[in-house]
Amino acid sequence: MKKAIILTIIVIGIFTLNACEKEGGNATEVSANGSSKSHNMGRNCMDCHKSGGEGKGWFFVAGTVYDSTITHSLPNGTVYLYTAPNGGGTLKYTIQVDARGNFYTTDAIDFGTGLYPVVSGNTTSRNMSSSITTGQCNSCHGVSTDKIWTK
Numbered sequence: 001m002k003k004a005i006i007l008t009i010i011v012i013g014i015f016t017l018n019a020c021e022k023e024g025g026n027a028t029e030v031s032a033n034g035s036s037k038s039h040n041m042g043r044n045c046m047d048c049h050k051s052g053g054e055g056k057g058w059f060f061v062a063g064t065v066y067d068s069t070i071t072h073s074l075p076n077g078t079v080y081l082y083t084a085p086n087g088g089g090t091l092k093y094t095i096q097v098d099a100r101g102n103f104y105t106t107d108a109i110d111f112g113t114g115l116y117p118v119v120s121g122n123t124t125s126r127n128m129s130s131s132i133t134t135g136q137c138n139s140c141h142g143v144s145t146d147k148i149w150t151k
């Protein structure tokens with residue numbers, strides 16, 4: 001009986017260790033203009049980049065910006081999060097879009113009662129008129145509404 005219990009504990013221990021090795025774990029990952037180490041444009045990054053997920057780093061905000069063709073991503077823009085619509089209220093966070101058109105951050109984001117995204121490209125800024133309390137931009141954009149795009 002004792003042996004069986006000890007064996008069970010060892011077996012559970014081995015499985016737990018293996019499970020941990022497969023997970024990406026947390027790490028500091030913040031997108032920057034010009035950087036090209038991201039991937040999976042258009043997908044919901046937090047399918048994997050979350051606690052227990054396989055992605056490296058757990059993102060608070062992440063997504064992809066496209067150009068007006070909606071088929072090509074638009075590199076090196078900027079995502080802003082404001083407390084009021086149309087760039088109003090206080091600018092709380094600024095996230096640079098990388099060279100693949102992706103933006104992401106593992107820095108903590110406090111959404112409060114909701115933040116309003118503004119996305120700037122080379123010549124044009126576009127505002128989301130409603131507020132968000134989740135940073136999983138590609139869970140809506142490209143799924144239940146248009147992809148995020150600007151010029």
Ligand code: HEC
Nearest residue numbers: 037038039040041042043044045047048054055056102104
């Ligand atoms: C299907 C799962 C999956 C999805 C979806 C996913 N990733 Fe990842 N990501 C990974 C894994 C696994 C790694 C670690 C191995 C690697 O670097 O490829 C990773 C690594 C990364 C890294 C770190 C690369 C480095 O060199 O340090 C960045 C940045 C990144 N992902 C960004 C993103 C962005 C942005 C999105 C969404 C547009 C995204 N990922 C979507 C699984 C995913």
Ligand code: HEC
Nearest residue numbers: 079117119126127128129130132134135136137140145148
């Ligand atoms: C819960 C779903 C959802 C999430 C999450 C979401 N959006 Fe949106 N977004 C929408 C919808 C629906 C619209 C169109 C209506 C509106 O503007 O409120 C929109 C509109 C926009 C627009 C304006 C598009 C236009 O027509 O001009 C931009 C830019 C935008 N979102 C950026 C973002 C960014 C950046 C994020 C993540 C930080 C994000 N959105 C997260 C649903 C979402």
